[in-house]
Amino acid sequence: MPANRNTMKKLTRLSIHPALLLASLLLLGGCETVIDANLDEGPAQLSVDGFITDQPGPQTIRLTQTTSYFNNGTPPAATSATVTLTDNVGNTFSFTDSDNDGYYVWQPPTPSATLGQIGRTYQLSIRYQNDEYRATSTINRVPVVDSIIFREEKLNPLSDETGYQAEFFARDLPGQTDYYRVRYFRNGELQNRPGNIITLENASFQGSADTDGLVFIRPFRQSINPENFYDMGDSVTVEIQSITPDAFSFFQSVSGQITNGGLFATPATNVPTNVVNTTPNGRPATGYFITSAVRSKTVRVGSETIRE
Incomplete structure (x- = not known):
């Protein structure tokens, strides 16, 4: 039985012309605005990546400089620094950057020699661009993997x-x-x-x-x-x-910080550091110095x- 006139009117009002639908989709898809954020760039800061263990062999502390927020490249190396490590029983260890790439290395006197010892406390000292930095860490005990x-x-x-x-x-x-x-x-x-x-x-x-x-x-x-x-x-x-x-x-x-995302993400913030600039009015540092067994x-x- 054919539909009556009122039914046809309702169907006509509910239908959408394909051209109108396509235009609507294009309009919604074009509502994305690219915003170029111009952020002020502060002075570069020293960034410390130090991890010293009780394992035999060389030990390395990496020094770099911070860059702008949107810079995705490799951070520039912090070269020409003086890096030493002192433990609480009076031993001093010198780290040198022989390749001039920001990797400061302590070389053991023998292949089996170790720098780190469980129970000892180590103070890292860095002299870089007229600033003096300090950080302290202790090597604690550790269980074995059974x-x-x-x-x-x-x-x-x-x-x-x-x-x-x-x-x-x-x-x-x-x-x-x-x-x-x-x-x-x-x-x-x-x-x-x-x-x-x-x-x-x-x-x-x-x-x-x-x-x-x-x-x-x-x-x-x-x-x-x-x-x-x-x-x-x-x-x-x-x-x-x-x-x-x-x-x-x-x-x-x-x-x-690195898992901070999604709808309920919070603004990014700097993680804490234990590297302190002891120079009055000196630039703060970033990164961390860790010792471990x-x-x-x-x-x-x-x-x-x-x-x-």
């Missing part, structure tokens, strides 16, 4: 494709509050996504129940898995670093490390 195991898992419940997920085991040292950072490597390559900043207070999260002396809780034991499953024969290295409470806060701030373990995905 073992690393793998379990075969499906990519998803409906898939026949499988891979291997890793889990490591370590126990917090009892008797005091300790802070650790965990890093892991796949086939020798550091896994360095924003979510790979893994830090613990004792064996768990900061402020959780008392876990002094306990085995690291499961979320941290299983935090060593990349986006893709491990394959048979892959090499996996887990590294535990001891860090100070202020270094723990530094890593927490860094993690918050390091323990690691490397295994391969194979029959001897796979568990049901």
Whole structure:
């Protein structure tokens, strides 16, 4: 039965001409405005990337200069600085930039010699462009990585494709509050996504129940898995670093900044630094100086490390 006249009028009012629809889409798509922000550039500041361990071999402190906010290039090296490290028992270590690239290196007298010692406190001194900078850090104790195991898992419940997920085991040292950072490597390559900043207070999260002396809780034991499953024969290295409470806060701030995005993102801010300019009215510095004891373990995905 044909539609009556009133029904046809309603359908006509509801229809949209294709040309009008296309124009509307083009109009909505063109509502993007590019704004060129002109930001004032302040004077360049010294940026310190210092990480000293108790492992044998050379130790390196990198010095660069800060650049403008929108500069995505490699920061310029801070050269011609005088860099020394002094411990609390009177030893002094000199760092030299032989390649003039901002990497200041201490060379051990023998291949097995170590600079860092657990329990000692180290003061970094930097003289750069008439400014004097200081930073202090202590090497705390660190537990060993007991073992690393793998379990075969499906990519998803409906898939026949499988891979291997890793889990490591370590126990917090009892008797005091300790802070650790965990890093892991796949086939020798550091896994360095924003979510790979893994830090613990004792064996768990900061402020959780008392876990002094306990085995690291499961979320941290299983935090060593990349986006893709491990394959048979892959090499996996887990590294535990001891860090100070202020270094723990530094890593927490860094993690918050690099994962700060989305609808509810907050304005970016500088993370704290422990590098202080002792020169009156001197320019402040950025970066951080950290000392750490390091323990690691490397295994391969194979029959001897796979568990049901």
